[in-house]
Amino acid sequence: MNKHYLWGILLCSVAVLSWGGMFPIMGPALKIMDPFNFTLWRYGIVAIIFAILLLVKEGPKAFSPEKHFFKLWFLGTSAFAGFSFLVFLGQKLAGTSGALIASVMMAVQPLLGVLVVWCYRGIKPRKSVVISMLVAAVGVFLVVTKGDPGQLISGNHVGVATSLILLGALCWVIYTTGGADFKTWSILRFSTLTAIYGVGSVSIILFIATKLGWLDFPTWMQVKTVGWALVYMITLAGVIAVFAWNLGNRLVGPLNGILFMNLVPVTSFVITIMRGYQITSFELLGCLLTIGALVANNLVNRKQNY
Numbered sequence: 001m002n003k004h005y006l007w008g009i010l011l012c013s014v015a016v017l018s019w020g021g022m023f024p025i026m027g028p029a030l031k032i033m034d035p036f037n038f039t040l041w042r043y044g045i046v047a048i049i050f051a052i053l054l055l056v057k058e059g060p061k062a063f064s065p066e067k068h069f070f071k072l073w074f075l076g077t078s079a080f081a082g083f084s085f086l087v088f089l090g091q092k093l094a095g096t097s098g099a100l101i102a103s104v105m106m107a108v109q110p111l112l113g114v115l116v117v118w119c120y121r122g123i124k125p126r127k128s129v130v131i132s133m134l135v136a137a138v139g140v141f142l143v144v145t146k147g148d149p150g151q152l153i154s155g156n157h158v159g160v161a162t163s164l165i166l167l168g169a170l171c172w173v174i175y176t177t178g179g180a181d182f183k184t185w186s187i188l189r190f191s192t193l194t195a196i197y198g199v200g201s202v203s204i205i206l207f208i209a210t211k212l213g214w215l216d217f218p219t220w221m222q223v224k225t226v227g228w229a230l231v232y233m234i235t236l237a238g239v240i241a242v243f244a245w246n247l248g249n250r251l252v253g254p255l256n257g258i259l260f261m262n263l264v265p266v267t268s269f270v271i272t273i274m275r276g277y278q279i280t281s282f283e284l285l286g287c288l289l290t291i292g293a294l295v296a297n298n299l300v301n302r303k304q305n306y
Contacts, residue, residue: 004251005251005252007248007251008247008248008249008250008251008252009248009252010248011244011245011247011248011251012244012245012248012249012252012260013248013260013263014240014241014244014248015240015241015242015244015245015248015260016245016260016261016263016264016267017263017267018236018237018240018241018244019106019237019241019264019267020103020263020264020265020266020267020268020271021232021236021237021267021268021271022232022233022236022237023091023098023099023100023102023103023268024099024268024271024272024275025229025232025233025271026088026091026099026229026233027091027096027098027099028229029226029229029230030088030091030092031092032222032225032226033218033222033223033225033226034215034218035084035085035088035089035091035092036085036089036202036205036206036209036215037206037215037217037218038084038088038226038230038233039080039081039084039085039088039202040199040202040203040206041223041230042084042230042233042234042238043080043084043195043198043199043202043238044199044202044203045230045234046195046234046238046239047192047195047196047198047199049234049239050188050191050192050195050196050239051063051192051196053188053192054188054189054192057186057188058186058188058189062186062189062192063192063193065193068182069197071178071181072193072194072197073197073198073200073201074178075174075175075178075179075194076175076193076194076195076196076197076198076199076200076201077197077198077201078171078172078174078175078178078198079171079172079174079175079194079198080194080195080198080199080201080202081198081201081202081205082167082168082171083168083169083171083172083175084168084202085168085202085205086164086165086167086168086171087102087105087164087165087168087169088102088168089164090102090160090161090162090163090164090165090168091161091165092161093157093160093161093164094157094158094161094162094165095157096277097143097146097158097277097283098161099268099271099272100143100265100268100269100272100277100279100283100287101143101144101161101162101165102165102268103264103265103267103268103269104139104140104143104265104286104287104290105140105162105165105166105168105169106169106261106264106265107261107262107264107265107290107291107294108136108140108169108290108294109169109172109173109176109261110261110294110297111129111132111133111136111293111294111297112169112170112173113173113176113177114129114133116170116173116174116177117177120177126300128296128297128300129297132293132294132296132297132300133293135289135290135292135293135296136289136290136293136294138286138289139285139286139287139288139289139290139291139292139293140162140286140290141286142282142283142285142286142289143282143283143286143287143290144158144162144286145158145282146280146282146283147280147281147282175194187243187246187247188243191242191243191246248260261294262291262294262295265287265290265291266287266291269284269287
């Protein structure tokens with residue numbers, strides 16, 4: 001195992017552990033600030049950091065969209081507005097189990113990616129992938145319902161929350177899939193421009209919602225109270241995780257890198273348990289089924305490709 005491969009493993013681990021920790025950390029923050037204004041604060045600062053780095057490294061010309069404005073705007077809006085709005089709103093509606101549901105949905109993203117590639121590029125998934133998706137769906141169902149299907153139609157918003165989180169995860173998959181069309185661009189340039197355009201969409205949406213009376217501007221006390229959550233989401237789960245993930249995947253390869261996504265629900269489970277949440281046997285079984293389906297799918301793909 002060479003040095004570059006070891007660095008790739010370390011970088012991928014840093015990224016997914018950071019993402020796994022963001023859902024338990026966001027739980028208390030969502031009780032203080034709504035997910036929409038939190039998104040603006042988080043990604044607004046991330047976009048500024050990206051912009052400064054891009055300006056220093058590649059210069060002003062790197063900010064040109066080169067006739068790709070609408071694609072970059074769509075992808076940025078999907079990732080930085082759609083993902084955060086839908087996932088964290090769903091987590092808030094789901095209550096105490098929201099962190100676990102959201103983390104499991106993030107682990108299912110590789111399988112969602114198969115569907116997006118099928119629709120976007122016309123590449124039909126193998127039978128093994130379809131089977132893995134069905135098993136993972138059963139796992140997600142157990143986590144969401146805790147073995148009680150009635151929870152989906154009960155008054156605790158679990159069904160709606162899960163649907164929102166799933167749509168949010170799909171938004172990130174669309175962003176990742178679309179990024180493959182910019183192979184000649186640096187990771188920093190693509191990340192910066194999509195972040196800037198995405199934050200622009202977030203700002204417009206919040207401005208309209210506030211004017212209509214649907215949202216209120218957060219007070220300084222609210223911002224101060226969620227300060228540590230913002231720091232974590234901006235640094236570890238934001239700038240550092242994105243760069244670590246992209247660079248790590250280049251070093252270890254996508255087939256190896258995608259396995260690390262299984263650490264997202266595991267990390268969330270551990271942190272949630274440490275904070276006193278009582279996990280049911282159905283939630284644990286569901287998590288194991290989902291992770292098992294993803295690992296099996298990865299190993300089958302590895303065998304067929306090599």
